Amino acid sequence: MADISPDQVRTLDQTRQRLLALHTSLIALRSDIATQSPLPSWPALQTHANLISNNLQTIATQLSEHRETFQSAVTFPLPQFPGKERSFILETLLRTKLEPNVDEWVEEGENIALLQRKAGPQALSHEDLIALWQWAPSAANSEARKQKWGADFTLGEKQRGISNVVTGLRRELVEPPDDEGSEEDEDEEYEVTDEDEDEVEGDGDGDKMDVELTKTETNPGASAQITPILRNTNQMPLQSVHKFMMTGR
Amino acid sequence: MHEFALYGLVSRDDHDRTLQQLAGYTRMQPQETTEIHLVFKPRKPLGLDHLPSAGGSQGVMQQDVQKLKTMLNAGLYYMQLIGEIVPQKSLVTENGDVAMSNGNDDGKPDTSAVRWSLDFKDTPEPGKQAVSTRLVSRIPMNDGNFVKFLDNFGYEYVSRYMVVGSRFYDHDTSLFVHKVLRLPQVPADEALRDTSFLTKTSELPEQDGSGGYLIQASIDVVDGNNPDLKDRATRQLLALKEALRQAVELTPGDRLALDTRVPLTS
Secondary structure (H helix, E strand, C coil): CCCCCCHHHHHHHHHHHHHHHHHHHHHHHHHHHHHHCCCHHHHHHHHHHHHHHHHHHHHHHHHHHHHHCCCHCCCCCCCCCCCCCCCCHHHHHHCCCCCCCHHHHHHHCCCCCCHHHHHHCCCCCCHHHHHHHHHHHHHHHHHHHHCCCCCCHHHHHHEEEEEEHHCCCCCCCCCCCCCCCCCCHHHHHHHHCCCCCCCCHHHHHHHHHHHHHHHHHCCCCCCCCCCCCCCCCCCHHHHHHHHHHHCCC | CCEEEEEEEECCCHHHHHHHHHHHCCCCCCEEEEEEEEEEEEEECCCHHHHHCCCCCCCCCCCHHHHHHHHHCCCEEEEEEEEEEEEECCCCCCCEEEEECCCCCCCCCEEEEEEEEEEEEECCCCCCCCCEEEEEEEEEEEECHHHHHHHHCEEEHHHHHEEEEEEEEECCCCEEEEEEECCCCCCHHHHHHCHHHHHHHHHCEEECCCCCCCEEEEEEECCCCCHHHHHHHHHHHHHHHCCCCCCCCCCCCCCCCCCCCCCCCC
Protein backbone atom coordinates (compact mmCIF):
# COMPACT_ATOMS: atom_id res chain seq x y z
CA MET A 1 0.00 0.00 0.00
CA ALA A 2 1.53 3.19 -1.15
CA ASP A 3 1.06 6.35 0.77
CA ILE A 4 -0.82 9.11 -0.93
CA SER A 5 1.54 11.72 -2.29
CA PRO A 6 1.17 15.45 -1.62
CA ASP A 7 0.43 15.87 -5.30
CA GLN A 8 -2.50 13.53 -5.07
CA VAL A 9 -3.74 15.23 -1.97
CA ARG A 10 -3.68 18.50 -3.82
CA THR A 11 -5.64 16.95 -6.67
CA LEU A 12 -8.25 15.68 -4.26
CA ASP A 13 -8.46 19.06 -2.64
CA GLN A 14 -8.84 20.80 -5.98
CA THR A 15 -11.65 18.49 -6.92
CA ARG A 16 -13.32 19.23 -3.63
CA GLN A 17 -13.05 22.96 -4.30
CA ARG A 18 -14.57 22.58 -7.71
CA LEU A 19 -17.40 20.47 -6.41
CA LEU A 20 -18.00 23.06 -3.72
CA ALA A 21 -18.12 25.78 -6.37
CA LEU A 22 -20.64 23.75 -8.34
CA HIS A 23 -22.69 23.21 -5.24
CA THR A 24 -22.69 26.92 -4.49
CA SER A 25 -23.78 27.89 -7.95
CA LEU A 26 -26.56 25.29 -7.92
CA ILE A 27 -27.79 26.58 -4.58
CA ALA A 28 -27.65 30.14 -5.87
CA LEU A 29 -29.76 29.25 -8.87
CA ARG A 30 -32.25 27.40 -6.75
CA SER A 31 -32.64 30.20 -4.27
CA ASP A 32 -33.01 32.72 -7.09
CA ILE A 33 -35.81 30.70 -8.60
CA ALA A 34 -37.45 30.10 -5.28
CA THR A 35 -37.32 33.62 -3.85
CA GLN A 36 -37.84 36.04 -6.70
CA SER A 37 -41.55 36.35 -7.25
CA PRO A 38 -41.55 37.00 -10.95
CA LEU A 39 -38.93 34.62 -12.26
CA PRO A 40 -35.42 36.04 -12.53
CA SER A 41 -34.72 37.73 -15.81
CA TRP A 42 -33.63 35.71 -18.76
CA PRO A 43 -30.03 37.02 -18.78
CA ALA A 44 -29.70 36.21 -15.09
CA LEU A 45 -30.83 32.65 -15.68
CA GLN A 46 -28.46 32.38 -18.58
CA THR A 47 -25.59 33.52 -16.41
CA HIS A 48 -26.47 30.89 -13.86
CA ALA A 49 -26.63 28.19 -16.48
CA ASN A 50 -23.32 29.27 -17.93
CA LEU A 51 -21.71 29.20 -14.54
CA ILE A 52 -23.02 25.75 -13.78
CA SER A 53 -22.01 24.31 -17.10
CA ASN A 54 -18.56 25.82 -16.74
CA ASN A 55 -18.26 24.26 -13.33
CA LEU A 56 -19.40 20.91 -14.63
CA GLN A 57 -16.91 21.10 -17.41
CA THR A 58 -13.97 21.88 -15.18
CA ILE A 59 -14.96 19.03 -12.92
CA ALA A 60 -15.18 16.67 -15.85
CA THR A 61 -11.75 17.66 -17.12
CA GLN A 62 -10.31 17.44 -13.64
CA LEU A 63 -11.74 13.97 -13.17
CA SER A 64 -10.54 12.70 -16.50
CA GLU A 65 -7.12 14.23 -16.02
CA HIS A 66 -6.56 12.41 -12.77
CA ARG A 67 -8.59 9.37 -13.63
CA GLU A 68 -5.80 7.02 -12.81
CA THR A 69 -5.27 8.39 -9.33
CA PHE A 70 -8.92 8.44 -8.49
CA GLN A 71 -9.58 5.00 -9.84
CA SER A 72 -6.77 3.44 -7.93
CA ALA A 73 -7.48 5.24 -4.69
CA VAL A 74 -9.32 3.39 -1.95
CA THR A 75 -10.80 4.52 1.31
CA PHE A 76 -10.28 2.77 4.58
CA PRO A 77 -10.99 3.89 8.09
CA LEU A 78 -8.14 4.48 10.50
CA PRO A 79 -8.46 3.11 13.98
CA GLN A 80 -8.78 6.64 15.33
CA PHE A 81 -11.86 7.36 13.30
CA PRO A 82 -14.89 7.83 15.51
CA GLY A 83 -16.94 5.20 13.78
CA LYS A 84 -19.80 5.20 16.23
CA GLU A 85 -20.47 8.91 16.27
CA ARG A 86 -19.78 9.52 12.63
CA SER A 87 -21.24 6.34 11.26
CA PHE A 88 -23.13 8.13 8.52
CA ILE A 89 -20.09 9.74 6.95
CA LEU A 90 -18.17 6.51 7.41
CA GLU A 91 -20.77 4.58 5.50
CA THR A 92 -20.92 7.20 2.81
CA LEU A 93 -17.18 7.11 2.38
CA LEU A 94 -16.91 3.36 2.37
CA ARG A 95 -19.76 2.86 -0.02
CA THR A 96 -18.38 1.40 -3.23
CA LYS A 97 -21.58 1.38 -5.24
CA LEU A 98 -23.46 4.43 -6.32
CA GLU A 99 -26.60 5.46 -4.52
CA PRO A 100 -29.67 3.88 -6.09
CA ASN A 101 -31.01 7.16 -7.41
CA VAL A 102 -27.62 8.11 -8.79
CA ASP A 103 -27.45 4.70 -10.37
CA GLU A 104 -30.74 5.45 -12.06
CA TRP A 105 -29.37 8.71 -13.40
CA VAL A 106 -26.37 6.95 -14.82
CA GLU A 107 -28.60 4.38 -16.45
CA GLU A 108 -30.81 7.09 -17.85
CA GLY A 109 -27.81 8.89 -19.26
CA GLU A 110 -26.50 5.74 -20.85
CA ASN A 111 -29.88 5.07 -22.38
CA ILE A 112 -29.95 8.54 -23.86
CA ALA A 113 -26.48 7.99 -25.25
CA LEU A 114 -27.55 4.67 -26.72
CA LEU A 115 -30.63 6.17 -28.32
CA GLN A 116 -28.56 8.93 -29.81
CA ARG A 117 -26.16 6.42 -31.18
CA LYS A 118 -28.97 4.49 -32.79
CA ALA A 119 -31.17 7.29 -33.99
CA GLY A 120 -28.60 9.99 -34.42
CA PRO A 121 -27.27 10.73 -37.84
CA GLN A 122 -24.44 8.44 -38.71
CA ALA A 123 -21.31 9.98 -40.06
CA LEU A 124 -21.34 10.58 -43.76
CA SER A 125 -19.43 8.14 -45.83
CA HIS A 126 -16.40 9.30 -47.71
CA GLU A 127 -18.27 9.57 -51.01
CA ASP A 128 -21.12 11.48 -49.46
CA LEU A 129 -18.72 13.89 -47.85
CA ILE A 130 -17.02 14.58 -51.14
CA ALA A 131 -20.37 15.05 -52.84
CA LEU A 132 -21.42 17.42 -50.10
CA TRP A 133 -18.31 19.50 -50.48
CA GLN A 134 -18.73 19.63 -54.21
CA TRP A 135 -22.30 20.74 -53.86
CA ALA A 136 -21.71 23.27 -51.11
CA PRO A 137 -19.75 26.05 -52.86
CA SER A 138 -22.18 26.43 -55.74
CA ALA A 139 -25.17 26.21 -53.43
CA ALA A 140 -23.70 28.84 -51.16
CA ASN A 141 -22.95 31.00 -54.15
CA SER A 142 -26.43 30.84 -55.59
CA GLU A 143 -27.87 31.53 -52.18
CA ALA A 144 -25.58 34.50 -51.82
CA ARG A 145 -26.62 35.97 -55.16
CA LYS A 146 -30.19 36.16 -54.01
CA GLN A 147 -29.30 38.70 -51.36
CA LYS A 148 -28.30 42.30 -51.25
CA TRP A 149 -25.23 42.61 -49.14
CA GLY A 150 -24.37 45.40 -46.80
CA ALA A 151 -27.79 45.58 -45.22
CA ASP A 152 -29.02 44.16 -41.96
CA PHE A 153 -32.22 42.60 -43.27
CA THR A 154 -32.68 39.96 -45.91
CA LEU A 155 -34.82 40.70 -48.91
CA GLY A 156 -37.33 38.15 -47.74
CA GLU A 157 -37.66 39.93 -44.44
CA LYS A 158 -38.11 43.23 -46.17
CA GLN A 159 -40.89 41.89 -48.31
CA ARG A 160 -42.73 40.64 -45.28
CA GLY A 161 -42.25 43.92 -43.48
CA ILE A 162 -39.30 44.88 -41.39
CA SER A 163 -41.22 45.91 -38.34
CA ASN A 164 -42.08 42.30 -37.54
CA VAL A 165 -38.52 41.07 -37.54
CA VAL A 166 -37.15 40.17 -34.16
CA THR A 167 -33.49 41.02 -34.16
CA GLY A 168 -32.74 41.88 -30.58
CA LEU A 169 -30.40 44.59 -31.83
CA ARG A 170 -30.64 48.12 -30.56
CA ARG A 171 -28.44 49.85 -33.08
CA GLU A 172 -29.82 51.34 -36.24
CA LEU A 173 -30.39 48.71 -38.86
CA VAL A 174 -29.79 49.19 -42.56
CA GLU A 175 -32.44 47.95 -44.93
CA PRO A 176 -31.38 46.38 -48.18
CA PRO A 177 -31.82 48.69 -51.16
CA ASP A 178 -34.85 47.80 -53.19
CA ASP A 179 -34.28 47.20 -56.87
CA GLU A 180 -37.94 47.12 -57.81
CA GLY A 181 -38.92 50.05 -55.64
CA SER A 182 -38.37 53.63 -56.80
CA GLU A 183 -35.23 55.50 -55.99
CA GLU A 184 -36.94 58.06 -53.82
CA ASP A 185 -38.44 55.44 -51.68
CA GLU A 186 -35.04 54.02 -50.99
CA ASP A 187 -33.58 57.44 -50.21
CA GLU A 188 -36.37 58.21 -47.88
CA GLU A 189 -35.84 55.07 -46.01
CA TYR A 190 -32.18 55.78 -45.61
CA GLU A 191 -32.91 59.27 -44.42
CA VAL A 192 -35.34 58.03 -41.92
CA THR A 193 -33.05 55.50 -40.42
CA ASP A 194 -30.11 57.86 -40.40
CA GLU A 195 -31.37 61.14 -39.06
CA ASP A 196 -35.03 61.66 -38.40
CA GLU A 197 -35.85 58.49 -36.65
CA ASP A 198 -36.93 60.20 -33.47
CA GLU A 199 -39.55 62.33 -35.16
CA VAL A 200 -40.83 60.43 -38.11
CA GLU A 201 -40.40 56.84 -37.21
CA GLY A 202 -40.06 57.41 -33.54
CA ASP A 203 -43.19 55.57 -32.56
CA GLY A 204 -42.60 52.83 -35.10
CA ASP A 205 -39.13 52.21 -33.91
CA GLY A 206 -40.23 52.27 -30.33
CA ASP A 207 -42.89 49.75 -31.11
CA LYS A 208 -40.32 47.55 -32.67
CA MET A 209 -38.21 47.68 -29.56
CA ASP A 210 -41.15 46.85 -27.37
CA VAL A 211 -42.07 43.93 -29.51
CA GLU A 212 -38.55 42.63 -29.39
CA LEU A 213 -38.25 42.86 -25.68
CA THR A 214 -41.52 41.23 -24.88
CA LYS A 215 -40.96 38.54 -27.40
CA THR A 216 -37.58 37.60 -26.10
CA GLU A 217 -38.88 37.45 -22.60
CA THR A 218 -41.95 35.41 -23.29
CA ASN A 219 -40.29 32.51 -25.02
CA PRO A 220 -36.99 32.03 -23.28
CA GLY A 221 -36.89 28.30 -23.93
CA ALA A 222 -37.03 28.61 -27.68
CA SER A 223 -33.35 28.99 -28.28
CA ALA A 224 -32.20 26.72 -25.50
CA GLN A 225 -31.82 23.64 -27.58
CA ILE A 226 -29.79 20.99 -25.86
CA THR A 227 -27.45 19.10 -28.08
CA PRO A 228 -25.12 17.10 -25.91
CA ILE A 229 -22.15 15.69 -27.70
CA LEU A 230 -21.48 12.11 -26.84
CA ARG A 231 -18.55 10.33 -28.29
CA ASN A 232 -16.88 7.03 -27.95
CA THR A 233 -19.92 5.63 -26.24
CA ASN A 234 -19.90 2.35 -28.02
CA GLN A 235 -16.31 2.05 -29.01
CA MET A 236 -14.44 -0.96 -27.81
CA PRO A 237 -11.87 -0.12 -25.16
CA LEU A 238 -8.27 0.02 -26.21
CA GLN A 239 -7.38 -2.80 -23.87
CA SER A 240 -9.65 -5.37 -25.45
CA VAL A 241 -8.48 -4.60 -28.95
CA HIS A 242 -4.86 -4.75 -27.85
CA LYS A 243 -5.47 -8.00 -26.07
CA PHE A 244 -6.95 -9.43 -29.23
CA MET A 245 -4.08 -8.15 -31.31
CA MET A 246 -1.52 -9.70 -28.99
CA THR A 247 -3.03 -13.10 -28.39
CA GLY A 248 -5.23 -13.59 -31.41
CA ARG A 249 -8.33 -14.32 -29.40
CA MET B 1 15.26 -2.85 -31.16
CA HIS B 2 12.98 -1.04 -28.79
CA GLU B 3 9.62 0.43 -29.55
CA PHE B 4 8.34 3.47 -27.72
CA ALA B 5 4.65 3.95 -28.20
CA LEU B 6 1.52 5.81 -27.23
CA TYR B 7 -1.96 4.64 -28.07
CA GLY B 8 -5.32 6.26 -28.53
CA LEU B 9 -8.81 5.77 -29.87
CA VAL B 10 -10.36 7.47 -32.86
CA SER B 11 -14.09 7.11 -33.18
CA ARG B 12 -15.64 6.41 -36.54
CA ASP B 13 -17.06 9.88 -36.90
CA ASP B 14 -13.69 11.44 -36.20
CA HIS B 15 -11.71 9.21 -38.46
CA ASP B 16 -11.82 11.36 -41.56
CA ARG B 17 -11.04 14.50 -39.66
CA THR B 18 -8.19 12.87 -37.78
CA LEU B 19 -6.63 11.70 -41.03
CA GLN B 20 -6.76 15.21 -42.38
CA GLN B 21 -5.31 16.65 -39.23
CA LEU B 22 -2.49 14.15 -39.24
CA ALA B 23 -1.86 14.79 -42.92
CA GLY B 24 -1.50 18.45 -42.06
CA TYR B 25 0.63 17.80 -39.05
CA THR B 26 3.03 15.42 -40.75
CA ARG B 27 2.91 17.23 -44.09
CA MET B 28 2.28 14.03 -45.98
CA GLN B 29 -0.56 12.04 -47.40
CA PRO B 30 -1.55 8.89 -45.57
CA GLN B 31 -0.05 5.65 -46.76
CA GLU B 32 -2.63 2.93 -46.90
CA THR B 33 -1.40 -0.14 -45.14
CA THR B 34 -2.87 -3.60 -45.01
CA GLU B 35 -1.35 -6.31 -42.87
CA ILE B 36 -2.30 -9.88 -42.25
CA HIS B 37 -1.39 -11.05 -38.79
CA LEU B 38 -0.97 -14.73 -38.00
CA VAL B 39 -0.71 -15.39 -34.32
CA PHE B 40 1.40 -18.31 -33.14
CA LYS B 41 1.58 -19.71 -29.69
CA PRO B 42 4.39 -21.78 -28.22
CA ARG B 43 3.63 -25.30 -27.24
CA LYS B 44 3.76 -26.22 -23.61
CA PRO B 45 7.14 -27.67 -22.71
CA LEU B 46 6.86 -31.43 -22.53
CA GLY B 47 8.29 -31.77 -19.09
CA LEU B 48 5.74 -29.55 -17.50
CA ASP B 49 3.22 -32.28 -17.00
CA HIS B 50 5.65 -34.46 -15.15
CA LEU B 51 6.13 -31.95 -12.42
CA PRO B 52 4.02 -32.54 -9.37
CA SER B 53 0.96 -30.37 -9.61
CA ALA B 54 -0.25 -28.14 -6.90
CA GLY B 55 -1.51 -30.42 -4.23
CA GLY B 56 -0.67 -31.10 -0.65
CA SER B 57 -2.45 -29.65 2.24
CA GLN B 58 -3.10 -26.07 1.17
CA GLY B 59 -2.05 -26.06 -2.41
CA VAL B 60 1.31 -24.68 -1.50
CA MET B 61 3.85 -25.82 -3.99
CA GLN B 62 7.31 -26.61 -3.00
CA GLN B 63 9.61 -23.81 -3.79
CA ASP B 64 11.91 -25.60 -6.16
CA VAL B 65 9.02 -27.10 -8.05
CA GLN B 66 7.53 -23.71 -8.47
CA LYS B 67 10.85 -22.40 -9.63
CA LEU B 68 11.16 -25.15 -12.18
CA LYS B 69 7.72 -24.43 -13.42
CA THR B 70 8.36 -20.74 -13.93
CA MET B 71 11.61 -21.57 -15.64
CA LEU B 72 9.88 -23.87 -18.07
CA ASN B 73 7.12 -21.42 -18.67
CA ALA B 74 9.29 -18.37 -18.85
CA GLY B 75 10.13 -17.24 -22.31
CA LEU B 76 6.90 -18.49 -23.74
CA TYR B 77 5.73 -15.64 -25.88
CA TYR B 78 3.25 -15.30 -28.65
CA MET B 79 4.84 -14.76 -32.02
CA GLN B 80 3.27 -13.28 -35.07
CA LEU B 81 3.80 -13.70 -38.74
CA ILE B 82 2.94 -10.39 -40.29
CA GLY B 83 2.26 -10.20 -43.96
CA GLU B 84 2.26 -6.75 -45.40
CA ILE B 85 0.30 -6.42 -48.60
CA VAL B 86 2.44 -4.65 -51.13
CA PRO B 87 0.49 -3.39 -54.08
CA GLN B 88 2.65 -3.87 -57.11
CA LYS B 89 0.95 -1.62 -59.55
CA SER B 90 3.16 1.28 -60.45
CA LEU B 91 1.79 4.55 -59.27
CA VAL B 92 4.19 6.55 -61.36
CA THR B 93 2.83 7.54 -64.72
CA GLU B 94 4.86 8.15 -67.86
CA ASN B 95 5.61 11.77 -67.15
CA GLY B 96 6.97 10.95 -63.76
CA ASP B 97 4.05 12.27 -61.77
CA VAL B 98 2.60 10.17 -59.05
CA ALA B 99 -0.88 9.19 -60.08
CA MET B 100 -3.55 10.49 -57.79
CA SER B 101 -5.41 7.50 -56.59
CA ASN B 102 -8.48 8.24 -54.56
CA GLY B 103 -8.03 5.17 -52.44
CA ASN B 104 -11.18 3.59 -53.71
CA ASP B 105 -9.69 1.28 -56.26
CA ASP B 106 -8.29 -1.52 -54.19
CA GLY B 107 -5.29 -3.23 -55.59
CA LYS B 108 -6.06 -6.16 -57.79
CA PRO B 109 -5.35 -9.36 -55.91
CA ASP B 110 -3.13 -10.84 -58.54
CA THR B 111 -0.83 -7.86 -58.58
CA SER B 112 -0.41 -7.58 -54.83
CA ALA B 113 2.32 -9.47 -53.08
CA VAL B 114 2.61 -10.26 -49.44
CA ARG B 115 5.82 -9.43 -47.64
CA TRP B 116 6.12 -11.68 -44.64
CA SER B 117 8.08 -11.10 -41.52
CA LEU B 118 8.35 -12.83 -38.20
CA ASP B 119 7.46 -10.43 -35.46
CA PHE B 120 8.27 -10.68 -31.81
CA LYS B 121 7.07 -8.18 -29.26
CA ASP B 122 8.02 -8.30 -25.63
CA THR B 123 5.73 -7.28 -22.83
CA PRO B 124 6.03 -3.54 -22.17
CA GLU B 125 8.40 -2.57 -19.44
CA PRO B 126 6.80 -2.43 -16.02
CA GLY B 127 6.44 0.60 -13.84
CA LYS B 128 4.63 3.83 -14.34
CA GLN B 129 6.05 5.24 -17.52
CA ALA B 130 5.21 8.15 -19.72
CA VAL B 131 5.27 5.98 -22.82
CA SER B 132 5.06 2.23 -23.38
CA THR B 133 8.45 0.73 -24.04
CA ARG B 134 9.12 -2.73 -25.26
CA LEU B 135 11.58 -4.88 -27.04
CA VAL B 136 10.53 -5.72 -30.56
CA SER B 137 12.12 -7.61 -33.34
CA ARG B 138 11.04 -8.10 -36.87
CA ILE B 139 12.76 -10.58 -39.10
CA PRO B 140 11.97 -10.59 -42.79
CA MET B 141 10.95 -14.00 -44.07
CA ASN B 142 11.57 -14.47 -47.73
CA ASP B 143 11.25 -18.08 -48.62
CA GLY B 144 10.35 -21.42 -47.18
CA ASN B 145 7.53 -23.09 -45.37
CA PHE B 146 6.91 -20.70 -42.53
CA VAL B 147 4.32 -22.80 -40.77
CA LYS B 148 6.55 -25.85 -40.79
CA PHE B 149 9.45 -23.77 -39.62
CA LEU B 150 7.48 -22.39 -36.71
CA ASP B 151 6.05 -25.80 -35.98
CA ASN B 152 9.52 -27.27 -35.64
CA PHE B 153 10.40 -24.30 -33.54
CA GLY B 154 7.65 -25.26 -31.13
CA TYR B 155 4.98 -22.82 -32.16
CA GLU B 156 1.47 -23.62 -33.20
CA TYR B 157 -0.94 -21.51 -35.17
CA VAL B 158 -3.71 -19.82 -33.21
CA SER B 159 -5.63 -17.48 -35.42
CA ARG B 160 -5.31 -14.67 -37.85
CA TYR B 161 -6.66 -11.20 -38.29
CA MET B 162 -6.11 -8.26 -40.52
CA VAL B 163 -5.06 -4.71 -39.73
CA VAL B 164 -5.96 -1.98 -42.16
CA GLY B 165 -5.15 1.65 -41.75
CA SER B 166 -3.17 4.65 -42.75
CA ARG B 167 0.38 5.40 -41.82
CA PHE B 168 2.03 8.77 -41.35
CA TYR B 169 5.62 9.60 -40.59
CA ASP B 170 6.88 12.64 -38.80
CA HIS B 171 10.64 12.71 -38.29
CA ASP B 172 11.29 9.51 -36.36
CA THR B 173 7.73 8.98 -35.31
CA SER B 174 5.34 6.80 -37.18
CA LEU B 175 1.65 7.33 -36.68
CA PHE B 176 -0.62 4.46 -37.54
CA VAL B 177 -4.39 4.87 -37.58
CA HIS B 178 -5.77 1.39 -37.91
CA LYS B 179 -8.57 -0.98 -37.22
CA VAL B 180 -8.72 -4.71 -36.79
CA LEU B 181 -10.72 -6.89 -39.15
CA ARG B 182 -11.56 -10.48 -38.40
CA LEU B 183 -10.59 -12.98 -41.03
CA PRO B 184 -12.26 -16.29 -41.72
CA GLN B 185 -10.40 -18.85 -39.67
CA VAL B 186 -8.71 -21.60 -41.64
CA PRO B 187 -6.10 -24.25 -40.80
CA ALA B 188 -2.52 -23.13 -40.50
CA ASP B 189 -1.33 -24.35 -43.87
CA GLU B 190 -3.97 -22.43 -45.72
CA ALA B 191 -3.69 -19.35 -43.57
CA LEU B 192 -0.53 -18.31 -45.35
CA ARG B 193 -1.64 -18.89 -48.87
CA ASP B 194 -5.26 -17.92 -48.64
CA THR B 195 -5.57 -14.30 -49.61
CA SER B 196 -8.95 -14.52 -51.29
CA PHE B 197 -10.39 -12.05 -48.81
CA LEU B 198 -8.22 -9.26 -50.11
CA THR B 199 -10.69 -8.49 -52.85
CA LYS B 200 -13.51 -7.85 -50.45
CA THR B 201 -11.84 -6.09 -47.59
CA SER B 202 -14.87 -3.94 -46.97
CA GLU B 203 -17.03 -6.97 -46.25
CA LEU B 204 -14.87 -8.34 -43.49
CA PRO B 205 -16.34 -8.03 -40.01
CA GLU B 206 -14.67 -5.56 -37.73
CA GLN B 207 -13.38 -6.54 -34.36
CA ASP B 208 -14.77 -3.31 -32.97
CA GLY B 209 -18.38 -3.16 -34.03
CA SER B 210 -18.62 0.59 -33.72
CA GLY B 211 -16.22 1.06 -36.60
CA GLY B 212 -13.76 2.94 -34.46
CA TYR B 213 -10.07 3.13 -35.12
CA LEU B 214 -6.99 2.89 -32.98
CA ILE B 215 -4.07 5.20 -33.28
CA GLN B 216 -0.55 4.26 -32.42
CA ALA B 217 2.32 6.70 -32.31
CA SER B 218 5.61 4.91 -32.08
CA ILE B 219 9.33 5.39 -32.39
CA ASP B 220 11.66 2.51 -32.99
CA VAL B 221 15.04 2.81 -31.35
CA VAL B 222 17.80 0.41 -32.27
CA ASP B 223 19.38 0.56 -28.84
CA GLY B 224 16.63 1.27 -26.40
CA ASN B 225 18.93 0.83 -23.45
CA ASN B 226 20.86 3.92 -24.37
CA PRO B 227 19.47 6.51 -21.96
CA ASP B 228 20.06 9.40 -24.34
CA LEU B 229 18.10 7.84 -27.13
CA LYS B 230 15.43 6.70 -24.76
CA ASP B 231 15.07 10.19 -23.41
CA ARG B 232 14.86 11.67 -26.83
CA ALA B 233 12.23 9.23 -28.01
CA THR B 234 10.15 9.81 -24.91
CA ARG B 235 10.44 13.54 -25.29
CA GLN B 236 9.41 13.41 -28.93
CA LEU B 237 6.40 11.28 -28.18
CA LEU B 238 5.31 13.52 -25.36
CA ALA B 239 5.68 16.56 -27.59
CA LEU B 240 3.52 14.81 -30.16
CA LYS B 241 0.97 13.97 -27.52
CA GLU B 242 0.86 17.62 -26.55
CA ALA B 243 0.57 18.74 -30.16
CA LEU B 244 -2.30 16.38 -30.92
CA ARG B 245 -3.99 16.94 -27.63
CA GLN B 246 -7.06 18.57 -29.16
CA ALA B 247 -7.47 15.85 -31.74
CA VAL B 248 -6.78 12.55 -30.01
CA GLU B 249 -5.86 11.49 -26.55
CA LEU B 250 -2.65 9.49 -26.59
CA THR B 251 -1.81 7.39 -23.57
CA PRO B 252 0.64 4.65 -22.79
CA GLY B 253 -0.92 1.27 -23.39
CA ASP B 254 -2.21 -0.99 -20.69
CA ARG B 255 0.65 -3.32 -19.90
CA LEU B 256 -1.52 -6.32 -19.25
CA ALA B 257 -3.42 -5.85 -22.47
CA LEU B 258 -0.16 -5.67 -24.41
CA ASP B 259 1.20 -8.71 -22.60
CA THR B 260 2.54 -11.22 -25.08
CA ARG B 261 3.42 -13.88 -22.57
CA VAL B 262 1.51 -17.08 -22.65
CA PRO B 263 -0.32 -17.46 -19.36
CA LEU B 264 1.16 -19.93 -16.95
CA THR B 265 -0.56 -23.24 -17.31
CA SER B 266 -0.35 -26.04 -14.89
